[in-house]
Amino acid sequence: xxxxxxxxxxxxxxxxxxxxxxxxxxxxxxxxxxxxxxxxxxxxxxxxxxxxxxxxxxxxxxxxxxxxxxxxxxxxxxxxxxxxxxxxxxxxxxxxxxxxxxxxxxxxxxxx
Amino acid sequence: xxxxxxxxxxxxxxxxxxxxxxxxxxxxxxxxxxxxxxxxxxxxxxxxxxxxxxxxxxxxxxxxxxxxxxxxxxxxxxxxxxxxxxxxxxxxxxxxxxxxxxxxxxxxxxxxxxxxxxx
Numbered sequence: 001x002x003x004x005x006x007x008x009x010x011x012x013x014x015x016x017x018x019x020x021x022x023x024x025x026x027x028x029x030x031x032x033x034x035x036x037x038x039x040x041x042x043x044x045x046x047x048x049x050x051x052x053x054x055x056x057x058x059x060x061x062x063x064x065x066x067x068x069x070x071x072x073x074x075x076x077x078x079x080x081x082x083x084x085x086x087x088x089x090x091x092x093x094x095x096x097x098x099x100x101x102x103x104x105x106x107x108x109x110x111x112x
Numbered sequence: 113x114x115x116x117x118x119x120x121x122x123x124x125x126x127x128x129x130x131x132x133x134x135x136x137x138x139x140x141x142x143x144x145x146x147x148x149x150x151x152x153x154x155x156x157x158x159x160x161x162x163x164x165x166x167x168x169x170x171x172x173x174x175x176x177x178x179x180x181x182x183x184x185x186x187x188x189x190x191x192x193x194x195x196x197x198x199x200x201x202x203x204x205x206x207x208x209x210x211x212x213x214x215x216x217x218x219x220x221x222x223x224x225x226x227x228x229x230x231x
Contacts, residue, residue: 041203043118043205043224044156046220088156100146100158100207104155
């Protein structure tokens with residue numbers, strides 16, 4: 001089992017719709033969770049971080065965390081063509097480790 | 113927000129030569145930096161964790177003698193690809209952990225990445 005799993009997509013949504021991106025992780029003691037956006041040929045850009053169960057909203061983005069189910073998601077409201085990118089879920093291990101473990105990413109395509 | 117600068121952004125080198133990539137945290141002290149490699153359409157693969165003033169910790173399968181990492185100061189880490197071969201051609205990305213006073217120590221910022229092409 002991969003440590004961080006994502007559906008590779010592509011996930012295609014029409015402009016203005018809600019895009020829902022999902023991620024599961026295997027390490028139960030993980031405490032920190034991140035969503036990064038990566039445009040083709042560019043470095044990842046941090047979008048959201050979430051540490052507690054529940055929802056965290058920032059503009060059009062909402063991160064949701066359920067530690068019991070080992071599940072974290074990202075919702076993008078009012079999707080725009082400029083949101084088209086690969087979205088990487090990253091999990092920071094529990095304990096003293098500082099390593100971020102990345103999923104393979106989900107390619108999002110927002111259709112105009 | 114915090115900025116991590118990586119240089120060069122693109123480099124072409126001949127097979128057998130060495131190339132150095134620099135990673136700098138511009139407005140915070142980074143006690144820990146990470147080096148990743150990313151092949152086309154694949155996810156980021158952690159190569160090593162670099163701690164200021166100590167030896168880097170390499171991930172399994174990464175040759176420490178080929179990928180030399182130096183983290184001499186709190187704002188600079190370097191990756192040197194020695195005796196480069198065409199299969200080393202990849203996108204190399206560094207990141208730095210902002211663990212300064214007043215931070216949660218959880219946020220990791222990425223550099224812009226460096227495209228290495230070995231011909």
